[in-house]
Amino acid sequence: MFYNNGLPALWLIPALPALGALIIFIFASRMPARAAGIIACSAISLSFLWVLNVGTTLVLGNHHHFVEHHWNWIAAGPFQGSASFYFDLVTFAFTFVVAGVGLLIHLYSYSYMKGDAGERRYFGYFNLFAAAMLVLVTAENAFFMFLGWEGVGACSFFLIGHWYQKSENTVAATKAFLVTRLGDIFLLIGLFLTATLVGVSFSQQSAWTQVATSSFIPGFGGLTGPQLILITGICFLLGAAGKSAQVPLQVWLPDAMAGPTPVSALIHAATMVTAGVYLIARFHILFALSPNLMLAVAIVGVLTAFYGATSAFVQTDIKRILAYSTISQIGYMFLGLGVGAWSLAVFHFFTHAFYKALLFMAAGTVIHSLHNEQNIYNMGGLRTKLKGTYLAFLAGAASLAGIPFITAGFYSKDAILWNTLSTKWGSPVIYGIAMLTALMTAIYSFRLIFVVFHGTPRKDIHVHLPDRLLTWPLYILAFFAIVAGFLNLPIVFGVTPIWEHSFARVFGEWQAEPLIHSHAVEWMALLGSGVLALGGAGIAWLLYSPAKAPMPEPAGDIATVENNTPAPYKAVWANFLFHGWKMDGFYNKTFVRGFRITSGVIAWIDRVFVDGIFEAIQAIVRGFHALVIFFQNGRVSRYAMVMLFGAVAIITILLIGSQR
Amino acid sequence: MTLPINEALILSCILFSIGVLGVVVRRNIIYVLMCIEIMMNAAGLAFVAASARHGSLDGQAFFLFVLPVAAAEVAIGLAIALLIFQRYKTLDLWVVARTKEA
Amino acid sequence: MAQNILFYLAAVMAVATTSMVVITRNAVYAVLYLIMSLFAVALVFLSLNAPFLALVEIIVYAGAIMVLFLFVVMMLNLQGQRGDEATKRPTRRQMIVPGALALLLLILIVVSLSAGTPAATNAALSDPKLLGELLFTKHYLGVKLSGIILLIGTIGGLHIGRGGSIPSTMEKPIDDVTH
Known part of the structure; x- marks a missing residue:
């Protein structure tokens, strides 16, 4: 068993x-x-x-x-x-x-x-x-x-x-x-x-190669194999985009x-x-068979990474910062998938799970200790009061920012960036956007550290200390957020990347191989992303260091679901980013309103025609009801009489039948 | 010597019809139950007459099977009548039918 | 011939008393009329060469079942409620349709019976011993089933008779489980 x-x-x-x-x-x-x-x-x-x-x-x-x-x-x-x-x-x-x-x-x-x-x-x-x-x-x-x-x-x-x-x-x-x-x-x-x-079992997926080469598949209205692969892949991509x-x-x-x-x-x-x-x-074979599909995945990934990073940059609610950062980091995973670095996307998932869970839980500990305060501009100076949480959060944020050589996030993100530059599905433009996003990631990660944990407390809130169950999981995760990266050290270090090596067994020939073999270029890329991360931290220090002038104190409340009212910044672009590029408002104006208008029309048709039919049916039923209710008046004698009538009728029919 | 078999059958028909009439027109549940007894008894009589006509004891045996059915029916019917009287304070089936339960 | 005279007497008596059951207003009288009707039917059984059944009719029907009726009628004391609808006789207008239907039923049954062939044999058996043997050989299953019916009647009567108090406990609202 x-x-x-x-x-x-x-x-x-x-x-x-x-x-x-x-x-x-x-x-x-x-x-x-x-x-x-x-x-x-x-x-x-x-x-x-x-x-x-x-x-x-x-x-x-x-x-x-x-x-x-x-x-x-x-x-x-x-x-x-x-x-x-x-x-x-x-x-x-x-x-x-x-x-x-x-x-x-x-x-x-x-x-x-x-x-x-x-x-x-x-x-x-x-x-x-x-x-x-x-x-x-x-x-x-x-x-x-x-x-x-x-x-x-x-x-x-x-x-x-x-x-x-x-x-x-x-x-x-x-x-x-x-x-x-x-x-x-x-x-x-x-x-x-x-x-x-091809069938839904994962072991059947290699059959896509046959679909890719066939020009006619019966039952699909003349669509060719590659077209069908593209349609299926787009459907999967949208499904994945919804969940992720x-x-x-x-x-x-x-x-x-x-x-x-x-x-x-x-x-x-x-x-x-x-x-x-x-x-x-899981469906990497399907995606790898269509270059357009791979490009779509990579574009979705890099766009999302950029979108998340820009929006996280201006949020005031600690959990929303982390939420946008999650969107951004999953964008990196999609970018990894889109350039054929399947195992590295899974690796980034692996490291991200540790440091992002750590950041959320550390944020939870902070919120818990401050009696459900979520606005980072009401925090500050927690470094001394929540020492353990601070160190754990620092490890998570460093990993998120990709501080070079010591954090897991550096190794997983840099590997994806390197593949974006070097494999056949990658492109320099996407690489550029991804690098820019990496810089912004470093800035908003350290913005969190400086605003929440450094400086002096802005509001006089009593901090009640978290118990062991609220802190020990953080330490364990912090450990992993640092060391998990050593599972996949870059090849230029002169060691075998264990992770990529093991996963080659799963992804096999579909794993994209770098086209650039120059170690010098790879070292430059590696150091470049490391410098970006450190530079981002430095910019964050310049912008948000406690010694600096007062913070851009946000005026409004944190954003709610409707997401229209609060405008904490003076600059229009900042508010635009704060509302997640005003996507909610855009969707409200187009899809939600469009849906309401369409459903209004349909409701009218429903009332007049569909209901009309059913009301007619109802009238007929009521007529029969009036007939039936004569027999169903609840008096036993009425039932007995109906039975008697039936008995008489049956015997009459039998008699007439026997006369013939 | 001839047995009055046809006459007995006609008698059973008459008794059955009277029973049916009683079930339909009476409103008191005790009367209704008694009329059902009359109908059963008439059916039993028809069995016995048929037994005499065919010279077989099967009909008489079936009369003996009618008896327990009648007895069980009366036991349960009267229990229900008592319950109705307890709850509605009347035995009139029309009144019971009019009274909606909460 | 004497048997035929007995039959006709009994038949007339049965019809008359049974009619009185339906007509009479007093429930006790109705029960007594029914008992008389049953006695008359027992006489008919005698004339049909079925003496054992005649005795069973008197003992079981008139003796046991009707006593149960009488017991209930006396317990509910129905004749004390003269004004109650329960003992009212049906009006003539209410009698027309059911009466016509019942009459029609009677005619139909008689007609359908007369369509058959006349009696072939008169040698009806009257030995209770043979009847007993028949019951416990050929109709053995029927006897078993009768026993089960009686058992069900007993249990059902017991359950319903006891059930008067059950609803009051059932209707008690179940406390909501609140966390």
């Missing part, structure tokens, strides 16, 4: 947190509130241990992958989806983060959510989320993956709206759900195309910060939002 032919069973990985969620939901009203957290933490830690067990078996046994078939889930013509699990190095990376970082955030939540009215509900959904996310990354085929895909979406909705008593939180939850849902529709179309063209908050479906993530901070750390930074990266990495 737990071992098949000597190999550890994969189903246990998602089943353990699912069991935890089940227990919590069934016995919620009969258990003490704290017990829910204990159950959730035990479930996820068991799952994490099992992931380690499976992963070490995979790595030490030098296997390519494990497959575990359970039962046929969907079987309808070409739509063959089985409940099967798949475990290779990509899965290991994702499950390690989901269960490992998930475990730390669970422990953190245990302290963070203490005394919350919805504590049991919170932990139930948290465990359910972990289960769904683990299904997503361990599924053997795209349909089963879609189950997890929708599961994490639902849990994200529930957890963003955790404090549902405030209506703006539920609005934010609904917005997140609807926008990702828009992407999911495209994903489904892509899945259906995949199912008809990429341009043009990125508008939901900043508002999703309405949920509790650990939720933002786990779901909206480390795991769920990277599902799009996982999706494209």
Whole structure:
């Protein structure tokens, strides 16, 4: 049951947190509130241990992958989806983060959510989320993956709206759900195309090469193979963009910060939002077959990275800064995918999960200590009061900024940048934008450090110290945020990049190889991005150092979902960036209003014609009703009389029949 | 010697019709139950007459099967009648039908 | 011949008393009329060469079942409620349609019976011993089923009779679980 032919069973990985969620939901009203957290933490830690067990078996046994078939889930013509699990190095990376970082955030939540009215509900959904996310990354085929895909979406909705008593939180939850849902529709179309063209199992994906060469495929109205690949890929890209908050479906993530901070750390930074990266990495053969598709992914990635960095630059809410930074960093992952550096995109996901979860949780600790203060201009001088948190935050921010040689973020981001410059899918223009974005990333990362932790306290707020569960997960994550980068040291250091080397087994010939072999150029690129990061930190010091003149004190409140009112800056461009390039307003004016007008017209048609038909039917039914009610007046004698009448009628008919 | 079999059958028809009439026109649940008894008894009589006509004891045996049915029906019917009387303070089925339960 | 006279007497009595059951206003009288009707039917059974059934009719029907009716009628004390609708006789207008239908039913049954062939044999058996043997050999399953029906009747009567107090406990609102 737990071992098949000597190999550890994969189903246990998602089943353990699912069991935890089940227990919590069934016995919620009969258990003490704290017990829910204990159950959730035990479930996820068991799952994490099992992931380690499976992963070490995979790595030490030098296997390519494990497959575990359970039962046929969907079987309808070409739509063959089985409940099967798949475990290779990509899965290991994702499950390690989901269960490992998930475990730390669970422990953190245990302290963070203490005394919350919805504590049991919170932990139930948290465990359910972990289960769904683990299904997503361990599924053997795209349909089963879609189950997890929708599961994490639902849990994200529930957890963003955790404090549902405030209506703006539920609005934010609904917005997140609807926008990702828009992407999911495209994903489904892509899945259906995949199912008809090659089949949904991940082991069947090499069949795309045959699709790419065929000029006619029956049943698709004369579309050629390459065209179909492009359509499928665009659908997948839009689906991934919805889940991973990429341009043009990125508008939901900043508002999703309405949920509790650990939720933002786990779901909206480390795991769920990277599902799009996982999706494209899994379908890398499809994408690699079309240069246009790769260019689209790279452009979406770099645009999103730039968009996120510019918007993060002017935010005043600590969680929104991190949210925009998440959007930006996932943009880098997409850029990595778009230039064919699949393993490096996964690597950036790996390091990003550590330092972004760390930043969110450290931010949560700060917010917690300052009694739910989120505006960074009301903080300041926390360096001495929250020493441990400061150091952990510094490690995370340094990793985010990509401070050279000592941080994980440097190695993962620089590898993507180098591939952008050097592989066949890359281009110097995109490389330029990505470098500019790297500079801005460094600036806003250190802006956070200087404004929040340095200087003098701006408001006299009593700081109450966080307990051990609020700080120890930070230290562990800070450790990983520094050392995880050493898994993939650049080749110019004269060592083998372990990560890339191992993942070559998964991505094989599809992995893009650098076209530039000059070590000097690579050293220059490496040092260039290092200098940019340090330079960004220096610019941040010049702009925001505590010795400088007073901060640009924002006038308004933090942005709400409607996102129209507050304008904290005098400059128009700053406010434009503050509102995320006014994307919300633009979408409101075009899509939402357009939808309202269209639905108004349809509603009129519905009232006049459709309702008219049904009202006519209703009138007919009422007529029959009046007839029937004669027999159904509730008096037994009326029923008896009707029976008698029937008996007489039947005997008459029989008699007449026998006379013939 | 001839047995009055046809006459007995006609008698059973008459009794059955009277029973049916009673079920339909009476409003008191006790009367309705009694009229159902009359109908059953008439059916039993028809069984016995048929038994005599075919010279077989099967009909008589079936009369014995009518008996427990009638007894069980009365037991439950009267229990229901008592319950109705407890709740509505009347045995009039029309009144019961008019009274809507909360 | 004597048997035929007995039959006709009994038949007339059965029709008359049964009609009185439907007509009479006093429930106790109705029960007593029904008992008389049952006695008359028992006489008809005798004339049909079924003495055992005649006795069973008197003992079980008139003796057991009708006593149950009488018991309930006396307990509810219906004749004390003269003004109640429950004991009102149906008006003539209410009788027309059902009466016509019942009459039609009677005619139809008689017509359909007369369509058959006349009696072939008169040698009806009257031995209770044979009847018993028949019951416990050929109709063995029927006897079992009758027993089950009686059991169900007993349990059902018990349950319903006890059920008068059940709704009051059921209607008690269940406390909302509040966290």
